[in-house]
Amino acid sequence: DAIPVITIDGPVGSGKGTIAARLAERLGWHLLDSGALYRLVALSAMDGGVAAEDEAALERLAAELDAVFRFEQGALRIFLQGREVTGAIREEAVSTLASRVASVGAVRDALEKRQRAFRQAPGLVADGRDMGTVIFPDAKLKIFLTANVQARAERRYKQLKEKGESVNLSRLFGDLEARDRRDTQRDVAPLKPAPDAVTIDSTAMSIEEVVHAVVKLAEERY
Numbered sequence: 001d002a003i004p005v006i007t008i009d010g011p012v013g014s015g016k017g018t019i020a021a022r023l024a025e026r027l028g029w030h031l032l033d034s035g036a037l038y039r040l041v042a043l044s045a046m047d048g049g050v051a052a053e054d055e056a057a058l059e060r061l062a063a064e065l066d067a068v069f070r071f072e073q074g075a076l077r078i079f080l081q082g083r084e085v086t087g088a089i090r091e092e093a094v095s096t097l098a099s100r101v102a103s104v105g106a107v108r109d110a111l112e113k114r115q116r117a118f119r120q121a122p123g124l125v126a127d128g129r130d131m132g133t134v135i136f137p138d139a140k141l142k143i144f145l146t147a148n149v150q151a152r153a154e155r156r157y158k159q160l161k162e163k164g165e166s167v168n169l170s171r172l173f174g175d176l177e178a179r180d181r182r183d184t185q186r187d188v189a190p191l192k193p194a195p196d197a198v199t200i201d202s203t204a205m206s207i208e209e210v211v212h213a214v215v216k217l218a219e220e221r222y
């Protein structure tokens with residue numbers, strides 16, 4: 001049988017990153033944070049002075065990405081050309097550029113194989129926008145995680161505050177909606193639930209409640 005995969009797709013602030021990491025740790029499976037790959041391409045572009053319009057250069061950066069992921073004790077550490085960028089790739093400027101970079105088809109193609117290579121025994125939890133629709137269409141458990149926009153903005157606000165970044169809630173709200181719009185309306189691999197996905201609305205749920213619900217589904221299917 002194929003190596004099991006659980007896909008978790010959803011919009012910004014739905015909690016998918018946190019849920020995926022908890023789940024991977026609980027199950028003892030590997031973790032793919034696919035958004036981090038787009039963030040790494042964006043950071044490389046910023047470092048190298050590559051413009052968001054230069055699709056050929058972005059494709060090259062994606063194809064040659066020298067990235068290392070280390071998942072230790074529930075936390076993901078990310079290195080770009082040997083330099084730790086775990087915090088740097090989460091900054092708002094990188095988020096915005098990442099969502100622009102992610103609408104370039106050639107960039108997505110260049111990252112496809114790398115994402116599938118994360119599927120290793122005993123299993124994989126993959127989070128992103130197109131994990132269930134494009135990258136792992138044969139996954140037996142696909143989750144589409146949502147929450148209303150107010151709850152998502154508040155979660156992002158708290159996350160950024162905890163990191164000591166100064167944040168403006170109304171600007172954050174605007175950025176979040178712009179990123180959602182780009183992610184759902186782009187031509188290539190738009191954010192949408194796979195036909196066979198289970199949708200979970202986490203607006204009124206704690207992290208632990210969502211993890212519990214997904215573990216239950218996983219036990220039924222694997």
Ligand code: C5P
Nearest residue numbers: 034035036038098099102128129130183
């Ligand atoms: O999930 P995260 O916010 O880290 O992703 C950063 C950006 O990368 C998203 O706004 C989205 O545009 C893009 N992305 C994507 N496909 C994925 C994961 C992320 O297009 N599978």
